[in-house]
Amino acid sequence: DAGVTQSPTHLIKTRGQQVTLRCSPKSGHDTVSWYQQALGQGPQFIFQYYEEEERQRGNFPDRFSGHQFPNYSSELNVNALLLGDSALYLCASSSTDMDNQPQHFGDGTRLSIL
Amino acid sequence: QKEVEQNSGPLSVPEGAIASLNCTYSDRGSQSFFWYRQYSGKSPELIMSIYSNGDKEDGRFTAQLNKASQYVSLLIRDSQPSDSATYLCAASADGLTFGKGTHLIIQP
Numbered sequence: 008d009a010g011v012t013q014s015p016t017h018l019i020k021t022r023g024q025q026v027t028l029r030c031s032p033k034s035g036h037d038t039v040s041w042y043q044q045a046l047g048q049g050p051q052f053i054f055q056y057y058e059e060e061e062r063q064r065g066n067f068p069d070r071f072s073g074h075q076f077p078n079y080s081s082e083l084n085v086n087a088l089l090l091g092d093s094a095l096y097l098c099a100s101s102s103t104d105m106d107n108q109p110q111h112f113g114d115g116t117r118l119s120i121l
Numbered sequence: 122q123k124e125v126e127q128n129s130g131p132l133s134v135p136e137g138a139i140a141s142l143n144c145t146y147s148d149r150g151s152q153s154f155f156w157y158r159q160y161s162g163k164s165p166e167l168i169m170s171i172y173s174n175g176d177k178e179d180g181r182f183t184a185q186l187n188k189a190s191q192y193v194s195l196l197i198r199d200s201q202p203s204d205s206a207t208y209l210c211a212a213s214a215d216g217l218t219f220g221k222g223t224h225l226i227i228q229p
Binding site: 040042047048050054063095097110112114115 | 125155157163164165166167170209211215216217218219220221222
C-alpha cells in the first residue's frame, strides 16, 4: 500500500523564481493538504484540495497556489520566491471528511532559496 | 487566530519512566485532535487521534482530551530511547493547526 509520495525531495532556487512541488496521495485518499514547516516550527497549513477545488486556505499570500488532478494528485506552485520561503513543504492526504480523518504525511520537499 | 500551544522543551525523561506531553488550543470549534511524532529531518508520523472527552489508549500511548479546559495530553509509558523525538499536537477545524512541538529526550 503506497503511502503519500512527494517530489522532488530537495530543490534549490533563487529569489524571484517559481517552483512546482508534486504530491500523490495515499491509496484510497481523495483529499490533499499542503503545509509549510520552517526550521524549529510546527507545520503551517497552506491549503486543502478536494474534488479538484481549493476547499480551505490558511494565511498564505496568493503567490502560493495549487491544483488537484482527477487522479487526486496535487501540485503546489510558489511564484516570486522569497528567502523566507525556504522550508520543508509537506503534503498530507486523508479521505473525504476533513475534520475527523487523520492526515498522513509524505516525506516532504526541502526547498532552499538562495 | 487559532493557536495550539506546547512547551517546546526539551523534556528529559529516564528510560522506562512515563513521559507526559501537554498542549492547549484556542479554537473551541476544533473537533478532532492528533499527536504526531517527528524525528529530526523526517516528516510527521501520526501516533494518536482523539475526538471525544476522556482517555484513549493504544499500546504504550494514552491520549487525553478535555474540551472544557481546551487541553490535550499524551502519555508515553515505559519510555524507550527510540521515543526521543519532537511531538506535535494538532487541532482540526479548517485544516490542521499545529503547535511548535515538544522535544522529548529519553535518557538511557
